[in-house]
Amino acid sequence: MTDVDDSKKVPAGETQGSAAEGQCPFGQGHTTPPTAGDQNQRWFPERLNLHLLNWDAPERSPLDKDFDYAAAFESLNLDEVKQDIVTAMKTSKDWYPADFGTYGGAYIRMAWHAAGTYRAFDGRGGASTGQQRFAPLNSWPDNVLLDRARRTLWPVKKKYGKNLSWADLITLAGNVALEDMGFPTFGFSGGRVDAFEAEEVYWGPETEWLANDRYQGDRELDNPLAAVQMGLIYVNPEGPDGNPDPVLSAKDVRDTFGRMGMNDEETVALIAGGHTFGKTHGASTPDKIGPSPEESGLENQGIGWVGPTGNDTLGGGPEVTWTYHPTRWDGEFFHILYAYEWEQMESPAGAIQWRPVNGGGDDMVPEAHGEGRREPRMLTSDLALRFDPEYDKICRRFKDDQEAFTDAFARAWFKLIHRDLGPKTRYVGPEAPSEDLIWQDPVDAPAHVVTDSEIETLKKAIAESDLTVAELVSTAWASASTYRNSDFRGGANGAHIALEPQKNWEVNNPAQLSRVLDKLNEIKSSTGIDVTLADLIVLAGGVGVEKAAEAAGNSISVPFTPGRGDARQEQVDTESFNYLEPLADGFRNYDSGKHVLPAEHVLVDRANLLGLTAPELTVLVAGLRVLGANWDGNNDGVLTDRPGELTNDFLVNLLDIDNEWTKADEKATRYNGTNPHTGKSFSGTRADLVFGANSELRAVAEVYAADDAAEKFIQDFVDAWVKVMEADRFDLHR
Missing domain, CATH: 1.10.420.10 (Peroxidase, domain 2)
Incomplete structure (x- = not known):
């Protein structure tokens, strides 16, 4: 679902046709206003950015400090919300005419591009805080026209206010669009809490949109990046750096989707499923499209990429409709992919795309507006699925088995829009599925939660053991500090530190770790207390802190709340967990x-x-x-x-x-x-x-x-220590 405004490479953050090209709009002759950003970062570009440690502070939120968003979402009548989304989806606006009479394709692309920024290396990106509303994402070339799609949903957001976050609304709208066009989705969970400022994420070293300075050696993409160019969600739809070679494009597709945590089957399902619907928007020449939302004038009220008439749906990239029925769920994408041989053509914007040779299918695809018809078209990245041997096998299987394709897309789409929401324990709402999925990092609930008296018995046994303060503290820290606030993965729950791959990570000192875990298991056995290893590790770390404070002449008690479970090895996606290993x-x-x-x-x-x-x-x-x-x-x-x-x-x-x-x-x-x-x-x-x-x-x-x-x-050390130990205790805080 890619619309790329590739009109020109422009330095990221600079304007196109705005006041910054001439005089300051305030009339003072200055081109850099005093509110333009961190001046220290300009003077001292290598300095530490400690604002990262105060991002989206509570003071930034206009909501009450005790507001419980998860409870608020659960109070909604979700069926009513979804019907309101359908109404918005089918109410075409003169300033943004709906393709084929529905914004369904736009909503799917909007949700996809919100969630698709997720990257497995550091868990950043994704849909969970509604970042698509803010720069730079709101003005990425790959997000052209999504400002309009979001604006059509304002009546829904306005109606439900704080009880429905933009982050949830954007992803839910994608689900509703799929369902309205006949696709049976896997489910939906709310719980995405809106941020009220842009997250400072490293999206790449480039200073120009669509530039590419992120590869080393034989096209080895720098970590932790996932997209191939600055301002793209995934791959360049025209091919690597615009080279229309489907085989080379497949290499980019596999790398990029893999860095999002998707395997080959999920990748094929997502591309083919998403491209069953809607179209791209390249029916204009680049010089006729205005600046992005962040660069647009105040009179445009956050709407960018204004076309020559002000009410069009032009994006400046490829102009492609993939299927004969772009508002219906079916398997046409695969049948069309294999039914024709393909030749290159250019969109009106000059983008490289493909059409059937010899005028094949020239009256099979409806125009988005009006009564005309034309041939089906494909992107280079679509043809990659046919010409890559492994993708080809999957495509042919899906072509012949619609049920398998439907199930694969349902699961891959659910994973896409929920990957950064965290474990299933964070899910809220009546449509959250009950099935455990391995990418959710499932953990068995404890059979028994230790009592206060049992905790004291365990603490005494730990303190009297030969485990040192350093061993106790190091093990607890190693277990809990894998937590990532970006996608809510990691942490002490599950005791993953005792399983592959974490138990053999160099950073965890495997030999020392093995000795500590053996000793803790001995303590569990000797006391006869049914305590989970996850709880015991954290409790032991607290004992180490208490012993160290006592040795310094201070008597303290480190708060401990039991209730963690232990994961089983078969519940661990080893490859995915390796992304959590700290370098x-x-x-x-x-x-x-x-x-x-x-x-x-x-x-x-x-x-x-x-x-x-x-x-x-x-x-x-x-x-x-x-x-x-x-x-x-x-x-x-x-x-x-x-x-x-x-x-x-x-x-x-x-x-x-x-x-x-x-x-x-x-x-x-x-x-x-x-x-x-x-x-x-x-x-x-x-x-x-x-x-x-x-x-x-x-x-x-x-x-x-x-x-x-x-x-x-x-005291502040103990408070910070407990914060890390309980970071993944979503049963204690949502």
Whole structure:
């Protein structure tokens, strides 16, 4: 479902035909207004962006702080909502005439492009916060005209207000469109909470739309990216970098959809199923299409890509209708794909596309508007499904088995629009399916939830064991810190750290991990308490923190809420879980050397995925250092004479004004430090020194390093620790 405005490559963020080409619209002669963005980032492009640790803060939301969106969605009459969507879908607007009398194709594409930004490497993108409403996504060339599709749904959003998020409405509209055109969907879950600001996601290094500077070697796409060009959702529909070679296009298709977590069958089902409906919009020359929504004038009220008449549906890319009946669910896509031989042609916008040779099917496809008819057409990326041997096998099977195709598309579509919603425990609404799907990371519910007295018995046994503070804390951290706030995957629930692939990840110190898990299982057996390993690991980490605080002369209690379950190995999608393996973890001073970013940037990125604030990041790193939780027992950043005690020594010693630091290697990944007054020597990494070198992090660190901050540091560490341990406890917070 790709409409690409490939009219020209324009520097991303610059305007086309806007005031920025001339004088400031405020009449002051300045081309950069004071509200244009972070001036520090312009002066110092390598600086840390700590706004990532305050993204979509509660203060940004106009909704009440105690508003429970999941409960609000469940209160809706979903049948009524869906009927209202159908009404909007069939009410053609003169400023955006509906193709074939329905916005069904547009709604499917809208939902697809909202969800399709998801990428498995870091879980970012996707539909779960309604990011398609904001720049840059609202102005990506691949999203041309979707501003209008969303605007047609405003009456529905207006009617239900806060009880129906834009994120849910966009995806639900796609489902409703499919159902209205005869497709039996797999189900739908609400629960996507709207953000109220654009998420700062790294979409690629390019500074021009449709540019491509993201490949190395033999077309190896940089991680964590999934799309082939800046401003595209998936692949270039004309072929790799515009080269109309279906075989080469298949390579891009497989890589891109794989990076979204889709296998070959799901890929074929999604492309063929989506392209059963609707059309692309390239029936205009590029020079007649106005600027994108984000660059458009105020008088356009957020509508961009205005055509020559102001009420057209022109996008400037390919002009393709795939099937004979573009508002009906059927298997025509495959039959048409194989029924003809294909030749290249150009759309009115100059985009490369394909049509049957010798005028085949020239009166089989209806025009979107009027009474005319024309031939079916295909994109290069469509023909890739026929000419790639593996895709071809799947296509031929689906062509001959409509039931299999329908089931495959239903499941693939459901996965597409729910992939970043997280595990099934987050699903809400009457249409949420009951079937467990492996990509949902299913976990068995605990047969027994331990009682308070059982917890105390277990804590006593853990404390009296020979497990060290470092072992207890490291294991709990390794289990819980896989959590990703981007797609709600990972975390301590399920005890996946005891299963493949996590138990053998280098970052988890497999030998040490095996010893700790064996000892915890012995404790479980010796006490006779039916506790899940997931709960026991987290409980043991809390015992380690309590022991460390007591050793430092402070008596604390780390809150613990039982209820986690254990996953079975057969419930684990091993390949998918490998995406959660960290290439670096600054919290444990681990670095695999398999990434190119400085360690402090990787640390902040990891903190963002954990949903941490700058103070929480600071106290966690400082606390983990003194607790001895470094990877493989390395001594970097352990700036204390009393390791194993929970103190603020890391920050106190780091900020000592008498310290002298020197680079320990040419790449400046490690540093050696000395204090000429105390005679102490120490070492640290970039993930350590950043708390003294970065001005904003230093401001936070100074609070916790002050003489009056010892108790506050411990309490804030415990609070941040529990936050990470319970990040995936969706039964406690939705």
